[in-house]
Amino acid sequence: MSEKTKLKIGEFSKLMQVTVKTLRHYEQLELLKPADVDQWTGYRYYSIEQMQRLNSIRELKNLGFSLEEIRLLYDEEYHEPSLSQLKTKIADCNIQIRNLLKRRQQLIDMANSKKNIKTMEKFSIQSLPAIIVASHRRIIKQYSDLGKLCVNVIGPEMHRLGCKCSSAGYCFTIEHNKEYTPTDIDIEYCKQVEELGNDSEIIKFKQLKEVPKALCMKHYGPYDRFYESYTEAFRYLDEHGYRIADHPRTVYVDGAWNQEDPGKWLSIIQIPIE
Numbered sequence: 001m002s003e004k005t006k007l008k009i010g011e012f013s014k015l016m017q018v019t020v021k022t023l024r025h026y027e028q029l030e031l032l033k034p035a036d037v038d039q040w041t042g043y044r045y046y047s048i049e050q051m052q053r054l055n056s057i058r059e060l061k062n063l064g065f066s067l068e069e070i071r072l073l074y075d076e077e078y079h080e081p082s083l084s085q086l087k088t089k090i091a092d093c094n095i096q097i098r099n100l101l102k103r104r105q106q107l108i109d110m111a112n113s114k115k116n117i118k119t120m121e122k123f124s125i126q127s128l129p130a131i132i133v134a135s136h137r138r139i140i141k142q143y144s145d146l147g148k149l150c151v152n153v154i155g156p157e158m159h160r161l162g163c164k165c166s167s168a169g170y171c172f173t174i175e176h177n178k179e180y181t182p183t184d185i186d187i188e189y190c191k192q193v194e195e196l197g198n199d200s201e202i203i204k205f206k207q208l209k210e211v212p213k214a215l216c217m218k219h220y221g222p223y224d225r226f227y228e229s230y231t232e233a234f235r236y237l238d239e240h241g242y243r244i245a246d247h248p249r250t251v252y253v254d255g256a257w258n259q260e261d262p263g264k265w266l267s268i269i270q271i272p273i274e
Contacts, residue, residue: 006036006047008043112220127213128214130209134190134204136189137176137186137204149189165192166192171189171191213242215236218269220265222262226250243274245273248271249271249272250269
């Protein structure tokens, strides 16, 4: 190599705006070896032609190619990726975009949830009157099955039995699992009715006693974030010396059936206390 084309590693580093450490790393990977190494001093020299190779490495890295993938391209004497490789990278980008959009929506939901918590009336102590309910209890695979169960099973059976629902339209669920489980959920759906009826295999009628005191709390947002509201509710109970007297009830006011945005779903958590 002529003297005019010799660039010491430091000079090459400065001109190309890349650290000496990176150049040494590329050398170890056999991705960009010095054009010449002085056998006496060990000084490394780079050629002008290697500037373009370094630029190519940078460009491919920015496009998502790993250093190993880039090395293989040069080993096979291809300085550009093939159409197949580009399509693979496009598919990878699409996956990353979907994941980022999902994460973005989760952040938006969290922000909306925090905003709503600040403006809502968090807690109230109320009495729950004695009522008659038509009840259906079963184990469902996942929470999303509850809506289909109401539409396809509970609703038609209540209609067949001639149930007269109260004007308030009060309905709620009670979970009977002893611990959290994302599947095989033992859940009971209760709908307030005006009078007792004859039980069927699907619907059981029962009278619920008055609950003298219940901590009631509004929950805005998707159901998989109930834990946030329960955290605040139980902190409130502890600070005010209350304890749980019975199973909490979850009243669904607005949900997937009338609100597309999960951030606007409204539920009311009612916890019997003493």
